[in-house]
Amino acid sequence: MSAVMTVQEMMDYLAEVFPQVRDDFAVEHMDGTETVVRLLTAERHLRPGGTVSGPSMFALADVTAYIATMARVGKKALAVTTSCSMDFMRKPAAGADLIARARLLKLGRTLSVTDVLIFSDGADAPVARATMTYSLPPK
Template sequence: MVNTTLAMDAASLERFLDAEFLQVAEDFTLDEVTVDRLVVRLRVSDKHLRPGGTVSGPSMFALADVSVYLAILSRIGPVALAVTTNCSIDFMRKPAAGADILCHVRLLKLGRVLAVGECLLFSEGNTAPVARASLTYSIPARDAAVASNTAKI
């Protein structure tokens, strides 16, 4: 049975990112973490922009990917080896120049082996989404995840 309570709060998820994904940890902040929803902020800087001054597609993809990953970990705990197996993203409108991007995530399915999440991405201050994404993650067998996490201790 999958946990229906939080296994990790915002502070523990951010510590996990700092420890395991230092290369991107500084880009993201958790604005909200509940059992039903996560809101993750991409702190937009020049490195996230494409020609024309708008946030690039790869930056928005990274936000959606990290957000679903964190939503899963918030429920199952620090399983570093959970991996993306599928992603579909629709870019619907140009993000506002210079505004952070907020990703609202909800998990549609959280099973033993697979998790499916849905994201809506918004330019901060706007109510119309700039992108929509659906991601599927593979969750490793509990024995493999525990072995991986304890090997680092």
């Protein structure tokens, strides 16, 4: 299944519906099967010790799952997170952006379930993984 929006259309859409975080994330790849999003790590994302905070990693997983879902169903601003299971497996590299790689596990009429792996940029081992469920608005 292919994406119904281009990367640029998705970036424009995110800037429109979530202007408060438009400078935090960059969609790097989106083809309807895999979605790759970069957290442009800044001082506001860090915890003491200089690594990316858990809440920032959650935000990356959440936004990436939203983008993966919108890539398949189109613009549905009222889709909402209904469930998340997240494991923080290792400390992110200091000074590195985080890269989220997502794939949809299930896309139904009312729910989407997405698996997200998060990596420090350039690393092979994930720092976190999440399973995100979104509720889709009725047609």
